[in-house]
Structures are given as C-alpha cells and as structure tokens.
Amino acid sequence: xxxxxxxxxxxxxxxxxxxxxxxxxxxxxxxxxxxxxxxxxxxxxxxxxxxxxxxxxxxxxxxxxxxxxxxxxxxxxxxxxxxxxxxxxxxxxxxxxxxxxxxxxxxxxxxxxxxxxxxxxxxxxxxxxxxxxxxxxxxxxxxxxxxx
Numbered sequence: 001x002x003x004x005x006x007x008x009x010x011x012x013x014x015x016x017x018x019x020x021x022x023x024x025x026x027x028x029x030x031x032x033x034x035x036x037x038x039x040x041x042x043x044x045x046x047x048x049x050x051x052x053x054x055x056x057x058x059x060x061x062x063x064x065x066x067x068x069x070x071x072x073x074x075x076x077x078x079x080x081x082x083x084x085x086x087x088x089x090x091x092x093x094x095x096x097x098x099x100x101x102x103x104x105x106x107x108x109x110x111x112x113x114x115x116x117x118x119x120x121x122x123x124x125x126x127x128x129x130x131x132x133x134x135x136x137x138x139x140x141x142x143x144x145x146x147x148x
Contacts, residue, residue, distance in 0.1 A: 022070035024048050026080050029093075035101045038085065038092035 028047055032039045045053040045060070048067060054060050071093070074080045083105040084093050096102040126132070 018066050018069045018073060021048060021067055022073045025067070025070050025082070026074060026078065029074075029080055029082055029095055032094045034097045035085065035094055038094035040089065041091040041093070044093055 025048065028039070028044070031037065039047075042053050045051075045064065045067070049060075049063055051060075053064070071082045074082050081095060082093055083096055083102065084091050085104050094101075096105070
C-alpha cells in the first residue's frame, strides 16, 4: 500500500491555482502593453474572476493574493513582465515598453532591497543583544496600512 501512495504525485492546489490564474493573466496582458493601455485592479480582477472586487471580502482577498503570485510567476518564468503603478485612481497593471515606464517598479524594488538590508542588520542585532531570551511584547500602538 505504501508503494502505491508514493507513486501518486502530490497535488498542490495552491500552485495549480496560481498557474491557472497565470495562464489567464498572460492572455489578458497581451491587451495591456504600455502604460497608456494599463488595466485597473478592479477591471483586472473582474476579468479574471468574473465578479466585482470587494476589498472587505475574504475570498477576494485570497484570490488577489494568488493573482499577485501569478504576476510574480510571469515575471520570473516568462517574458511577460507585468508591473503596477499607483496614482490617484488606484493601482493599474501593464507590461512596460520603456525604461521610463519601468522606473516606478525599479524604484519600488530598490526600496525593498533597502528594507531587506535593514532586516539583515536587525536580525544580527537580535542575536547580538540576545532578544531570544527576552519577553516579547507587541507595541501598544501599531500602524495599519489600508488595504487597496
């Protein structure tokens, strides 16, 4: 019986879902080449899932998280490099056609690199100062980012 179980490939629903979204997304993004043809987050969501996006809906939140993973999959595994921009209308998505269009994404990546560098310093400090042996307390006030 154990030999039979080992021959059945493990089914990863999460990966399958991300891959399915990526397949839809790659076809959709063919129509959104360049910043002038960007698609809004709401329209992108409604096109992929055939329902209006509601940021208070847990199912939609999870679907959007999987969509972001699908975008990452496209960036890393294909030649379809989807980026986002944020303005007064909210987030929109497109495939850049120039250095100028990609600059916002590059700036975000540089900001993330700086944040990761700070985390590397912080983990070193946590070990040097033996935080692992101290009491862990949440701060009394926390800044909460508004979900889009």
